[in-house]
Amino acid sequence: MLTFPFPRPEPGALTRVADGLLWLRLALPFTLDHINVYLIEDNDGWVVYDTGIGDQATMDVWEGIIKGELGGKPLKRVIVSHYHPDHIGLAGWFNRRFGVPVSATLGEFLTAQILCVDTNTETFANVQAFYQGAGLDLDGDQMTIEYTSGYRKRLSPLPLRYSRLIDGMHLSIGGNDWEVITGGGHSNELAMLYCRARNLFLVADQVIAKISPNISIFAGNPEEDALGLYLASLKMLRERVSDSVLVMPAHNLPFYGLHERTRSLELHHDLRLDALLDFCRNEPHSAVDCFPKMFSRPITNYHDRRFAAGEVIAHVNYLYLRGQLTRVTGGDGVERYRTVA
Numbered sequence: 001m002l003t004f005p006f007p008r009p010e011p012g013a014l015t016r017v018a019d020g021l022l023w024l025r026l027a028l029p030f031t032l033d034h035i036n037v038y039l040i041e042d043n044d045g046w047v048v049y050d051t052g053i054g055d056q057a058t059m060d061v062w063e064g065i066i067k068g069e070l071g072g073k074p075l076k077r078v079i080v081s082h083y084h085p086d087h088i089g090l091a092g093w094f095n096r097r098f099g100v101p102v103s104a105t106l107g108e109f110l111t112a113q114i115l116c117v118d119t120n121t122e123t124f125a126n127v128q129a130f131y132q133g134a135g136l137d138l139d140g141d142q143m144t145i146e147y148t149s150g151y152r153k154r155l156s157p158l159p160l161r162y163s164r165l166i167d168g169m170h171l172s173i174g175g176n177d178w179e180v181i182t183g184g185g186h187s188n189e190l191a192m193l194y195c196r197a198r199n200l201f202l203v204a205d206q207v208i209a210k211i212s213p214n215i216s217i218f219a220g221n222p223e224e225d226a227l228g229l230y231l232a233s234l235k236m237l238r239e240r241v242s243d244s245v246l247v248m249p250a251h252n253l254p255f256y257g258l259h260e261r262t263r264s265l266e267l268h269h270d271l272r273l274d275a276l277l278d279f280c281r282n283e284p285h286s287a288v289d290c291f292p293k294m295f296s297r298p299i300t301n302y303h304d305r306r307f308a309a310g311e312v313i314a315h316v317n318y319l320y321l322r323g324q325l326t327r328v329t330g331g332d333g334v335e336r337y338r339t340v341a
């Protein structure tokens with residue numbers, strides 16, 4: 001059983017989760033209405049792990065905390081787990097406003113940079129073709145907005161310099177050793193931080209209690225085995241990280257029970273894979289046809305439909321790449337999958 005040692009704090013409130021380790025819950029303007037970020041005390045200052053989204057409300061919360069609860073100690077570094085806007089959103093602001101250096105993996109920082117500058121109309125056409133292949137007819141106007149400014153407007157401009165994190169690297173923070181562990185599937189090279197001596201583990205979105213991290217395929221890398229990468233990372237975490245750690249995720253509550261949670265996430269995906277194989281056994285189906293087999297709630301709005309298509313494709317890619325599904329493109333341009341007998 002997972003256990004949750006801390007109650008849910010109010011947005012903007014700091015909770016001390018261990019000596020020299022603070023948890024800050026920040027509001028988000030989405031259905032997923034909050035993100036957890038963390039501060040590690042580093043002798044005469046603080047290291048920030050993830051920043052919140054790049055909006056004024058989040059900056060205001062940080063300004064208040066830096067002047068108030070952090071006791072005037074400076075921020076020494078921002079470590080960004082991955083490129084999603086709720087994690088990297090204020091990295092550039094911290095860098096410019098306070099002169100704080102920013103660390104991230106190459107895979108995450110470059111992805112953020114590319115998404116900030118790519119307004120190429122060819123990219124848009126490629127995205128449209130990708131979703132058409134999934135059987136999804138998306139509102140072209142909404143897609144244009146999203147693919148020309150949707151990502152960039154949720155971030156303060158990225159810092160011009162960053163320092164690269166690599167899997168297996170060790171950082172000394174506050175006299176403690178923190179190992180960088182990277183995982184794929186949810187994003188390219190998500191950086192987690194593990195303090196073995198103190199049983200503390202910052203995981204961002206890689207392992208979350210109660211919700212399953214989004215594992216999606218996007219138009220720029222349509223053949224990717226994102227689910228295979230994700231499942232491999234769950235197995236790797238059981239091998240490299242003790243089961244007794246306090247897991248500190250970016251959403252929901254910190255918890256104990258890392259290994260159990262990785263196994264239940266594996267089971268969740270196994271059940272979805274089995275459901276798809278059953279569904280596609282007698283006749284071929286598109287990604288959109290598969291929505292009711294993967295999701296219990298109706299998928300209606302633009303964002304949900306786009307994310308749902310990406311998630312289904314992550315699962316069909318997994319099966320296709322392992323020879324368990326065939327894929328045929330119809331005269332209508334839609335790709336349909338059939339279970340191999």
Ligand SMILES: [Zn+2]
Pocket residue numbers: 082084186187205
């Ligand atoms: Zn994320």
